[in-house]
Amino acid sequence: xxxxxxxxxxxxxxxxxxxxxxxxxxxxxxxxxxxxxxxxxxxxxxxxxxxxxxxxxxxxxxxxxxxxxxxxxxxxxxxxxxxxxxxxxxxxxxxxxxxxxxxxxxxxxxxxxxxxxxxxxxxxxxxxxxxxxxxxxxxxxxxxxxxxxxxxxxxxxxxxxxxxxxxxxxxxxxxxxxxxxxxxxxxxxxxxxxxxxxxxxxxxxxxxxxxxxxxxxxxxxxxxxxxxxxxxxxxxxxxxxxxxxxxxxxxxxxxxxxxxxxxxxxxxxxxxxxxxxxxxx
Amino acid sequence: xxxxxxxxxxxxxxxxxxxxxxxxxxxxxxxxxxxxxxxxxxxxxxxxxxxxxxxxxxxxxxxxxxxxxxxxxxxxxxxxxxxxxxxxxxxxxxxxxxxxxxxxxxxxxxxxxxxxxxxxxxxxxxxxxxxxxxxxxxxxxxxxxxxxxxxxxxxxxxxxxxxxxxxxxxxxxxxxxxxxxxxxxxxxxxxxxxxxxxxxxxxxxxxxxxxxxxxxxxxxxxxxxxxxxxxxxxxxxxxxxxxxxxxxxxxxxxxxxxxxxxxxxxxxxxxxxxxxxxxxxxxxxxxxxxxxxxxxxxxxxxxxxxxxxxxxxxxxxxxxxxxxxxxxxxxxxxx
Amino acid sequence: xxxxxxxxxxxxxxxxxxxxxxxxxxxxxxxxxxxxxxxxxxxxxxxxxxxxxxxxxxxxxxxxxxxxxxxxxxxxxxxxxxxxxxxxxxxxxxxxxxxxxxxxxxxxxxxxxxxxxxxxxxxxxxxxxxxxxxxxxxxxxxxxxxxxxxxxxxxxxxxxxxxxxxxxxxxxxxxxxxxxxxxxxxxxxxxxxxxxxxxxxxxxxxxxxxxxxxxxxxxxxxxxxxxxxxxxxxxxxxxxxxxxxxxxxxxxxxxxxxxxxxxxxxxxxxxxxxxxxxxxxxxxxxxxxxxxxxxxxxxxxxxxxxxxxxxxxxxxxx
Numbered sequence: 001x002x003x004x005x006x007x008x009x010x011x012x013x014x015x016x017x018x019x020x021x022x023x024x025x026x027x028x029x030x031x032x033x034x035x036x037x038x039x040x041x042x043x044x045x046x047x048x049x050x051x052x053x054x055x056x057x058x059x060x061x062x063x064x065x066x067x068x069x070x071x072x073x074x075x076x077x078x079x080x081x082x083x084x085x086x087x088x089x090x091x092x093x094x095x096x097x098x099x100x101x102x103x104x105x106x107x108x109x110x111x112x113x114x115x116x117x118x119x120x121x122x123x124x125x126x127x128x129x130x131x132x133x134x135x136x137x138x139x140x141x142x143x144x145x146x147x148x149x150x151x152x153x154x155x156x157x158x159x160x161x162x163x164x165x166x167x168x169x170x171x172x173x174x175x176x177x178x179x180x181x182x183x184x185x186x187x188x189x190x191x192x193x194x195x196x197x198x199x200x201x202x203x204x205x206x207x208x209x210x211x212x213x214x215x216x217x218x219x220x221x222x223x224x225x226x227x228x229x230x231x232x233x234x235x236x237x238x239x240x241x242x243x244x245x246x247x248x249x250x251x252x253x254x255x256x257x258x259x260x261x262x263x264x265x266x267x268x269x270x271x272x273x274x275x276x277x278x279x280x281x
Numbered sequence: 282x283x284x285x286x287x288x289x290x291x292x293x294x295x296x297x298x299x300x301x302x303x304x305x306x307x308x309x310x311x312x313x314x315x316x317x318x319x320x321x322x323x324x325x326x327x328x329x330x331x332x333x334x335x336x337x338x339x340x341x342x343x344x345x346x347x348x349x350x351x352x353x354x355x356x357x358x359x360x361x362x363x364x365x366x367x368x369x370x371x372x373x374x375x376x377x378x379x380x381x382x383x384x385x386x387x388x389x390x391x392x393x394x395x396x397x398x399x400x401x402x403x404x405x406x407x408x409x410x411x412x413x414x415x416x417x418x419x420x421x422x423x424x425x426x427x428x429x430x431x432x433x434x435x436x437x438x439x440x441x442x443x444x445x446x447x448x449x450x451x452x453x454x455x456x457x458x459x460x461x462x463x464x465x466x467x468x469x470x471x472x473x474x475x476x477x478x479x480x481x482x483x484x485x486x487x488x489x490x491x492x493x494x495x496x497x498x499x500x501x502x503x504x505x506x507x508x509x510x511x512x513x514x515x516x517x518x519x520x521x522x523x524x525x526x527x528x529x530x531x532x533x534x535x536x537x538x539x540x541x542x543x544x545x546x547x548x549x550x551x552x553x554x555x556x557x558x559x560x561x562x563x564x565x566x567x568x569x570x571x572x573x574x575x576x577x578x579x580x581x582x583x584x585x586x587x588x589x590x591x592x593x594x595x596x597x598x599x600x601x602x603x604x605x606x607x608x609x610x611x612x613x614x615x616x
Numbered sequence: 617x618x619x620x621x622x623x624x625x626x627x628x629x630x631x632x633x634x635x636x637x638x639x640x641x642x643x644x645x646x647x648x649x650x651x652x653x654x655x656x657x658x659x660x661x662x663x664x665x666x667x668x669x670x671x672x673x674x675x676x677x678x679x680x681x682x683x684x685x686x687x688x689x690x691x692x693x694x695x696x697x698x699x700x701x702x703x704x705x706x707x708x709x710x711x712x713x714x715x716x717x718x719x720x721x722x723x724x725x726x727x728x729x730x731x732x733x734x735x736x737x738x739x740x741x742x743x744x745x746x747x748x749x750x751x752x753x754x755x756x757x758x759x760x761x762x763x764x765x766x767x768x769x770x771x772x773x774x775x776x777x778x779x780x781x782x783x784x785x786x787x788x789x790x791x792x793x794x795x796x797x798x799x800x801x802x803x804x805x806x807x808x809x810x811x812x813x814x815x816x817x818x819x820x821x822x823x824x825x826x827x828x829x830x831x832x833x834x835x836x837x838x839x840x841x842x843x844x845x846x847x848x849x850x851x852x853x854x855x856x857x858x859x860x861x862x863x864x865x866x867x868x869x870x871x872x873x874x875x876x877x878x879x880x881x882x883x884x885x886x887x888x889x890x891x892x893x894x895x896x897x898x899x900x901x902x903x904x905x906x907x908x909x910x911x912x913x914x915x916x917x918x919x920x921x922x923x924x925x926x927x928x929x930x931x932x933x934x
Contacts, residue, residue, distance in 0.1 A: 509653075515825075520887060547828075563681075
């Protein structure tokens with residue numbers, strides 16, 4: 001019987017500096033035990049997260065930023081904001097780190113088959129959307145979905161994540177990409193402004209579509225009503241929530257939203273579900 | 282299943298027999314009142330009318346503090362769990378029901394908390410019913426009763442000179458196989474005592490209505506009103522037999538990852554590292570406590586998360602009374 | 617207090633004349649032997665005010681949550697008035713915005729001890745002079761009041777509310793520290809050897825469940841973040857082990873050195889009946905002996921351990 005609280009050992013394989021100011025780095029972790037690897041990929045669904053674990057620093061949740069087909073590793077994009085993430089930022093290739101997951105429900109991608117998918121992200125919360133987009137854009141999965149529209153905002157061009165990949169997306173005829181930064185910059189050829197405004201401008205068609213929104217709470221708060229305005233049904237708008245977590249498996253009681261636990265019943269909820277829940281966020 | 286009998290003069294002998302194969306945990310006298318602990322002598326047992334322990338026996342399965350792992354070189358090792366089988370004797374039906382409720386969190390086959398699960402699988406719960414309701418108890422209004430059966434393997438009714446021992450599970454039945462059977466008169470007497478134990482004026486709480494009213498009141502200022510005198514301590518939740526929240530902490534000096542009970546009544550419980558706190562004042566924290574008991578439990582398990590043991594009422598340093606609070610909130614007229 | 621109506625009238629007056637926005641007092645509890653703190657904003661509710669030996673909290677604790685500029689009236693026994701002064705000295709409250717109604721205190725009663733002494737579950741309890749009249753269902757029982765006064769009140773050396781805006785009623789006339797009663801816990805503790813004292817301390821703290829009711833009930837525990845809640849670095853063991861609970865009780869007491877107003881609200885709030893007052897009492901005695909400082913004795917002097925001055929010539933004493 002598995003112990004829900006036991007981290008599995010992982011090895012840091014690759015570290016990618018994502019942003020100019022080095023505040024965001026991606027870490028690709030490989031499995032030290034085959035059984036763990038098998039169990040992980042059997043369960044993994046984009047939109048899920050893991051608890052990373054450093055003894056002495058505790059644990060913290062991070063969205064999974066890689067698609068399963070990319071290889072036998074799990075990617076996390078970590079923003080250096082405190083003592084735990086600072087420790088991760090100072091680790092090196094070859095270091096070990098504990099991990100529990102995949103946790104949570106993830107995006108219901110099976111239900112989205114045959115539909116257009118509008119992906120809206122901001123800041124480092126784009127990580128799970130990156131995993132989702134990578135998953136859908138893979139040749140084996142691409143035909144299952146309709147049009148893909150990606151709207152991704154960052155504070156500045158230097159803070160944009162996954163630059164090489166996103167650049168390559170512009171070449172693909174089967175997706176539409178809109179990048180935005182908050183304030184104008186010389187040489188920036190794309191949108192300028194906040195994500196909710198960009199969504200309004202782009203106005204993706206709600207017809208046979210789902211929209212997925214992940215970003216800082218303030219971005220999400222202002223984007224959701226715009227999607228409703230454009231004509232998306234609340235049942236077709238998805239978002240991923242965050243709250244202080246400890247156990248990650250629906251036991252410790254901390255991350256509840258009414259009767260639901262974000263760690264276990266979420267982190268992905270539809271706007272229709274959120275409308276029914278008491279929101280003490 | 283056939284009810285059995287333990288004559289009072291044979292009580293000590295019967296319990297002593299269990300010592301061979303079981304650790305027996307039972308209510309004993311302690312400085313603060315009654316306390317559950319492992320006994321070595323049946324004479325230690327204190328079954329004092331309807332008096333329950335101040336500290337809830339949930340800690341038998343969910344200790345207030347426990348080591349989850351000892352950590353060596355990033356290797357997380359789970360400590361050995363209580364190797365011996367255990368009998369929890371003298372639990373009250375309110376607390377046994379709490380264990381039954383907590384099984385829905387910790388003891389699900391596909392989602393098992395190993396620590397709870399291992400303790401639970403090796404334990405039998407022998408409850409003793411309350412011939413009269415305790416002063417602040419209201420078990421009979423929240424889905425249980427002074428002789429409620431949920432969670433118990435065996436339920437005992439105290440007769441004049443004997444204990445009427447009613448097995449409720451096959452494990453319970455196996456334990457008391459060798460005891461003499463109770464006769465019809467004893468059975469009738471036990472029924473009478475059980476029947477006479479409830480308070481006639483008490484009405485069952487209308488949980489669906491309470492649930493609905495609490496949701497309606499979610500965004501009102503009533504929570505500030507009812508929580509104004511709350512001190513923000515952990516008495517109500519730590520003494521609650523169904524509160525289960527915990528924190529996970531690394532004790533670096535001892536290389537241990539541990540868990541400790543935690544409580545939604547503490548400010549730091551929900552405070553995030555960024556400084557944001559979704560429950561910044563006593564009002565939101567009290568709302569969480571009450572809503573969890575009377576709305577979220579009802580949503581998830583169609584049962585009240587309160588078993589009516591009354592500990593939070595008896596021990597609250599400012600006499601906040603959950604009955605009064607629920608009453609006040611649910612009678613609120615919402616515009 | 618024989619004629620409590622004067623207090624209710626005064627509370628109603630200061631509300632109606634808008635001298636204060638709120639009055640903090642006590643009302644009848646929902647169960648026998650208990651009372652509830654109450655926050656009154658309309659004068660009609662002043663009828664509900666009561667004061668008896670079952671009012672076990674120190675009302676000054678509720679000032680922590682109130683905005684400093686809110687005008688508040690408080691029904692003040694001596695302990696509350698001393699706590700208010702200590703909070704004023706530590707700049708936690710604005711004295712000008714407070715209106716203290718001084719009332720006599722007859723000593724707070726130990727409800728657990730009364731329940732233990734009763735012949736059954738108490739269904740009603742009333743004080744009457746030097747007696748406590750109990751109802752246990754249909755039965756009646758009389759207890760001697762003095763025998764049930766909590767330890768911290770039995771040794772009380774501060775009967776008189778200080779710095780009040782109005783004093784109503786006589787200063788407590790009853791001698792609470794009756795000679796025929798057994799020693800208080802603190803007194804007997806003092807007479808023990810060091811080993812015995814540590815043994816007693818260990819026995820008391822091992823019941824601690826870290827609910828922090830003692831902290832939350834204390835008018836002088838107002839830190840925004842308590843040392844036990846600090847995460848990085850963690851100052852104390854987190855578990856309910858001797859290491860964790862003893863550290864809590866020792867550090868809590870030391871943080872109260874020369875600050876504790878000796879009201880005993882901590883002990884009364886403790887669900888596990890843990891003795892605590894003996895620690896802070898001893899530390900306060902030391903402050904008196906070593907620094908000539910007593911909590912609340914005047915309006916300016918800061919507690920020595922909470923003070924630092926550049927011309928401090930004294931070394932730390934140990």
